[in-house]
Amino acid sequence: MSTVLDQFESWKDFLKDRVAQGKTLGLSEETISNLAYEIGSFLDERVDPKNNEQAVLKQLWDVGDDSDRHAIAKLMVKLAEKS
Numbered sequence: 001m002s003t004v005l006d007q008f009e010s011w012k013d014f015l016k017d018r019v020a021q022g023k024t025l026g027l028s029e030e031t032i033s034n035l036a037y038e039i040g041s042f043l044d045e046r047v048d049p050k051n052n053e054q055a056v057l058k059q060l061w062d063v064g065d066d067s068d069r070h071a072i073a074k075l076m077v078k079l080a081e082k083s
Helices: 008-024 029-046 052-063 066-082
Strands: none
Touching: 008 029, 008 052, 008 066, 029 052, 029 066, 052 066
């Protein structure tokens, strides 16, 4: 069964759609970034990387502290918005 996590481009598209949805609902950039952080934490704890990009993100997440992880989440939101 294929999921949105199988391909990195699919993940970015999914995230882009969720960010746009959040903005439509009036969520602030900070709230969206915090939600991305929560999603990142969930994925780190419960989902094995499905591709090379996810493996690199997991390695960065694992070596980073809380501040670094918030920065990664914020950058993922920006990356999705630019896609």
